Amino acid sequence: MVIVGAGISGGVVGRRLAEEGFSVVCLEQGEWRDRSEYPGQRPDWELALRKQWSPNPNTRSLAEDYPIDSSASEVEPLMFNAVGGSTILYAADWSRLTPGDFRVATLDGVGDDWPLSYEALEPFYDRTDHDMGVSGLAGNPAYPRGSDPPLPPLPIGESGLQVARAHTRLRWHWWPGTNAILSAPHEDRRPCVQWGTCMQGCPEGAKASADLTHWPAAIANGAKVITGARVTRVLVGPRSLATGVTWVDRAGNESFQAAAVVVLAANAIGTARLLLLSAGRDHPDGLANSSGQVGRRLMMHPFAVVTGVFDEAFPTWQGHVGCRINSMEFYESDPSRGFVRGAKWSMAPSTGGPLNAALPARAGDVCWGSDHHRRVKSRFGHCLSWGIFGEDLPAVDNRIELHNALRDGSGLAAPKVSYRVSSNTRRLLDYHVARASESLVEAGAHTIESSQLLRESGWHLMGTARMGDDPAGSVVDQFGRAHDVENLYVVDGSLFVTSGGVNPTSTICALALRCAERMIEGRRWQRTPA
Amino acid sequence: MIPSTSRARLADIADELIPAAEGMPSASQVGVAQQQLEVVFASRPDLVEPLQRVLAVSFGGSAVEFLEALAQTDPPGHEALVLTILGGYYTSEHVAGLLGYPGQGATVVVPDVYPWYVDEGLLDVVLERGPIYRPTPVEGNEDAPRPG
Numbered sequence: 075m076v077i078v079g080a081g082i083s084g085g086v087v088g089r090r091l092a093e094e095g096f097s098v099v100c101l102e103q104g105e106w107r108d109r110s111e112y113p114g115q116r117p118d119w120e121l122a123l124r125k126q127w128s129p130n131p132n133t134r135s136l137a138e139d140y141p142i143d144s145s146a147s148e149v150e151p152l153m154f155n156a157v158g159g160s161t162i163l164y165a166a167d168w169s170r171l172t173p174g175d176f177r178v179a180t181l182d183g184v185g186d187d188w189p190l191s192y193e194a195l196e197p198f199y200d201r202t203d204h205d206m207g208v209s210g211l212a213g214n215p216a217y218p219r220g221s222d223p224p225l226p227p228l229p230i231g232e233s234g235l236q237v238a239r240a241h242t243r244l245r246w247h248w249w250p251g252t253n254a255i256l257s258a259p260h261e262d263r264r265p266c267v268q269w270g271t272c273m274q275g276c277p278e279g280a281k282a283s284a285d286l287t288h289w290p291a292a293i294a295n296g297a298k299v300i301t302g303a304r305v306t307r308v309l310v311g312p313r314s315l316a317t318g319v320t321w322v323d324r325a326g327n328e329s330f331q332a333a334a335v336v337v338l339a340a341n342a343i344g345t346a347r348l349l350l351l352s353a354g355r356d357h358p359d360g361l362a363n364s365s366g367q368v369g370r371r372l373m374m375h376p377f378a379v380v381t382g383v384f385d386e387a388f389p390t391w392q393g394h395v396g397c398r399i400n401s402m403e404f405y406e407s408d409p410s411r412g413f414v415r416g417a418k419w420s421m422a423p424s425t426g427g428p429l430n431a432a433l434p435a436r437a438g439d440v441c442w443g444s445d446h447h448r449r450v451k452s453r454f455g456h457c458l459s460w461g462i463f464g465e466d467l468p469a470v471d472n473r474i475e476l477h478n479a480l481r482d483g484s485g486l487a488a489p490k491v492s493y494r495v496s497s498n499t500r501r502l503l504d505y506h507v508a509r510a511s512e513s514l515v516e517a518g519a520h521t522i523e524s525s526q527l528l529r530e531s532g533w534h535l536m537g538t539a540r541m542g543d544d545p546a547g548s549v550v551d552q553f554g555r556a557h558d559v560e561n562l563y564v565v566d567g568s569l570f571v572t573s574g575g576v577n578p579t580s581t582i583c584a585l586a587l588r589c590a591e592r593m594i595e596g597r598r599w600q601r602t603p604a
Numbered sequence: 605m606i607p608s609t610s611r612a613r614l615a616d617i618a619d620e621l622i623p624a625a626e627g628m629p630s631a632s633q634v635g636v637a638q639q640q641l642e643v644v645f646a647s648r649p650d651l652v653e654p655l656q657r658v659l660a661v662s663f664g665g666s667a668v669e670f671l672e673a674l675a676q677t678d679p680p681g682h683e684a685l686v687l688t689i690l691g692g693y694y695t696s697e698h699v700a701g702l703l704g705y706p707g708q709g710a711t712v713v714v715p716d717v718y719p720w721y722v723d724e725g726l727l728d729v730v731l732e733r734g735p736i737y738r739p740t741p742v743e744g745n746e747d748a749p750r751p752g
Binding site for chain 2: 114118173176177181191227229235239242247248249257268271391405440442446
């Protein structure tokens with residue numbers, strides 16, 4: 075098996091297949107990153123996060139990054155290229171989709187239903203929760219009663235408590251955050267010590283990332299990870315079977331990796347790009363693209379932040395960044411609101427260090443002159459934020475294409491992203507920003523600042539090789555297998571049919587594990603090129 | 605790397621943007637154009653070239669007007685100037701101390717298996733309401749919605 079990409083979906087598949095004795099080779103364009111490199115332990119960390127450790131590949135411009143033309147997109151796609159992929163920099167806010175998220179067309183008449191249900195995915199959610207070391211509190215009524223998270227919840231802190239009490243008064247839903255961050259020792263990993271720099275890499279290794287949770291176990295079972303390896307195309311031979319992939323190293327040397335099965339785990343931009351780059355005489359519009367859906371229906375979760383400024387002081391630079399508490403009060407559709415679908419809110423400290431208080435990356439403005447210090451002092455250690463991910467309905471014109479001029483460092487065509495936010499999403503965010511403002515005012519905020527449709531917010535890449543039962547309208551089946559190429563699998567966020575309104579990594583992991591189990595079950599009947 | 609004349613100009617601009625006030629020092633008092641400049645460049649060598657460029661620009665207005673003009677004409681230069689000044693100022697240990705910022709650090713936490721806020725009843729309202737997710741047909745029994 076060859077896996078393209080050593081992020082979390084590749085890690086889930088690689089670990090499971092290696093456990094079952096498959097020969098696994100993973101090709102990753104990035105490198106192993108040592109935790110000692112992570113900037114959170116250095117005084118200059120807030121400078122480094124704006125360049126070398128930015129989630130925007132166009133800002134980082136490292137050798138392992140490929141450029142993305144985002145000039146036709148309202149949101150910048152974000153990612154990290156390394157063993158561990160974007161889980162190195164993610165917040166680890168670990169939410170499942172709800173049952174209704176799999177039945178959007180049935181319930182709300184928009185988008186499409188998924189070819190599987192919450193119930194079908196639930197056992198895989200449970201298993202990946204354990205593998206990642208998820209901390210949380212059982213019994214959240216926003217979900218069906220299921221298995222308890224493997225670890226107790228992380229502390230919600232005084233800040234979480236203040237907003238939780240406000241929601242109790244409002245009689246609005248809240249729940250302690252569920253995070254893929256250890257609250258207690260788990261599988262040789264140490265628990266969170268509240269560095270507060272989750273999104274620049276966890277110095278403690280307490281935040282789950284595939285370089286810690288999956289690849290070491292895969293390698294112990296014989297998997298091989300080749301870094302600095304950029305895959306250039308998937309090759310297809312007789313009987314429309316994939317025969318392997320070609321890849322180039324940093325020096326430009328080209329190699330061929332033969333494989334019985336090819337697994338794409340390069341995120342919803344990288345995977346779609348590779349399928350388009352793999353066009354050939356028999357498939358001129360890209361590999362596995364007889365439906366014309368490759369690259370289409372990109373979803374990125376338009377994001378809003380509502381910040382409350384409080385008189386009380388909180389140590390907002392400390393703690394897990396992902397989620398102290400969440401609210402799904404307004405998650406499900408209500409026709410009276412003038413839009414369909416909803417959003418989950420995650421509460422996090424909002425100011426990071428003092429540089430971010432002076433130069434807010436999200437809500438708030440820079441202030442100069444005699445008021446500068448008053449402004450910074452009133453914000454630093456005094457702000458709490460709701461982060462709001464609104465459901466992003468699929469649109470065929472939101473898509474990845476190959477750029478006709480822009481090239482990466484290996485000479486490959488860069489992806490061009492076209493992405494427009496729908497009017498439904500704009501109404502949705504307007505509504506949620508207003509409700510979240512009420513929440514923070516009830517909690518005691520004296521000032522509210524908000525930003526919506528933040529440009530640098532495309533962390534959640536979904537939907538460019540959607541799954542489905544109908545080969546005419548989807549790229550892969552419900553187990554990630556390409557309709558057109560039966561030994562080619564897609565296992566990353568490209569699979570998503572709709573986006574839900576929650577952070578997607580939990581679902582990406584569960585889907586990847588389900589795909590891996592299908593590969594294992596089918597090992598006897600899987601046709602291969604050999 | 606940055607000549608003394610440019611450092612003097614940087615100090616002038618920085619002090620106009622971050623003057624001494626509210627018990628806090630001005631930008632130049634903590635060395636934004638001197639030792640803190642080296643801190644910034646060590647972290648962000650990519651800022652050197654655009655900073656040199658903007659400090660060579662003649663401009664007759666105020667520092668704020670200069671920033672506004674740069675934002676229109678030279679966004680990378682604008683970013684370099686802002687980050688150099690703010691980054692140099694807020695990586696100063698003296699400034700951090702005045703703000704009560706100890707820097708990022710490790711704090712051991714002991715999670716509650718059964719958190720005290722549950723005992724306090726803070727989740728009672730949420731739990732008493734029951735499930736809030738929308739029911740969907742259960743596989744194998746399409747007519748039977750899950751409890752909602």
